[in-house]
Amino acid sequence: MKKKILAGALTAVLAVGLLAGCGAKETDKDNGEVAELKPITVAASATPHAEILEEAKTILAKQGWDLxxxxxxxxxxxxxVVESGDFDANYFQHITYMNDFNTQKGTHLVNAGDIHYEPFGIYPGTKKNLADLKKGDVIAVPNDTTNEARALLLLQDNGVITLKEGAGLSATVNDIKDNPYGVKIQELEAAQLSRVIGEVAFVTLNGNYALEAGFSVKADAVAYETSDSEAAKNYVNIIAIKEGNENNEGVKALVDVLKSDEIKEFINNKYDGAVVPFE
Incomplete structure (x- = not known):
């Protein structure tokens, strides 16, 4: 099964040209010598994570690393693939999702560095204003534990529903206490949500899937989490590694570069508030 997983992933990455070749080399400009770069292998989501990593690649190469x-x-x-040891790290998830994944799957993943935050948003489907919701209207939310709670909390913050006291970051549709508009909550796999926009009143999207769908959180979302909210702390996107690999020098170099002023400037310029460097 592991070979099939990796084969599929490598096919995808080769198509977009993001996988660096083995045995990459960097020429020393001072003496002309060619040095072998040490590899750092990272599993990532396409947007924005792989894009940010691509920007970091040149910086890391100058430091002797082949990202x-x-x-x-x-x-x-x-x-x-990180738990199995096939990859050094991954960059695709927020800290709450990783913690929940460990609990559910028995994995041993830990946070190697807080990198950025993606405001979660409510995006229009067949309706453009939350005030226009009617009984029976459908709002689509992610079906994984942490992101569903995030979506429901955002809907609560905007008066669509009320959750039971204490539901918090583990909230599900079963924790909805009041539903004044009579809406139906449809749970879907996160990657599928943008595909049903024309079929539901609203969708709630993670920042990376909103970007992949061509949405701007500032221009298109009818509501979104603010960057100074408590959600930023609970949903900061991280570099995750397997416990015991905390001293991996390549991962340390990667985290330092991703938290550098150069990468922060790249993120701010490219994503216009849809991705926010975590301070």
Missing amino acids: QVTVFNDYVQPND
């Missing part, structure tokens, strides 16, 4: 990025299209395989 090799493989793009995955789901939220499970990137953790599996």
Whole structure:
């Protein structure tokens, strides 16, 4: 099964040209010598994670590292390949999702560095204003534990529903206490949500899937989490590694570069508030 997973992922990454070749070399400008770069293997989501890593690649090469990025299209395989030791790290998830994944799957993943935050948003489908909601209207939310709670909390913050007291970051549709508009909550796999926009009143999207769908959180979302909210702390996107690999020098170099002023400037310029460097 592991070979099939990796084969599929490598096919995807080769198509977009994000996988660095083995045995990459960097020429020393001072003496002309060619040095072998040491590999750092990272599993990532395409947007924005792989894009940010691609920007970091040149900086890391100057430091002697060959950053090799493989793009995955789901939220499970990137953790599996780090847990198995096939990859040094992954960059696709927030801290709350990783903690929940460890609990559910018995994995041993830890946070190697807080990198950025993606405001979660409510995006229009067949309706443009939350005040226009009617009984029976459908709002689509992610079906994984942490992101569903995030979506429901955002809907609560905007008066669509009320959750039971204490539901918090583990909230599900079963925790809805009041539903004044009589809306139906449809749970879907996160990657599928943008595909049903024309079929539902509203969709709630993670920042990376909103970007992939061509949405701007500032221009298109009818509501979104603010960058100074408590959600930023609970949903900061991280570099995740397997416990015991905390002293991996390549991962340390990667985290330092991703938290550098150069990468922060790249993020701010490219994503216009849809991705926010975590301070």
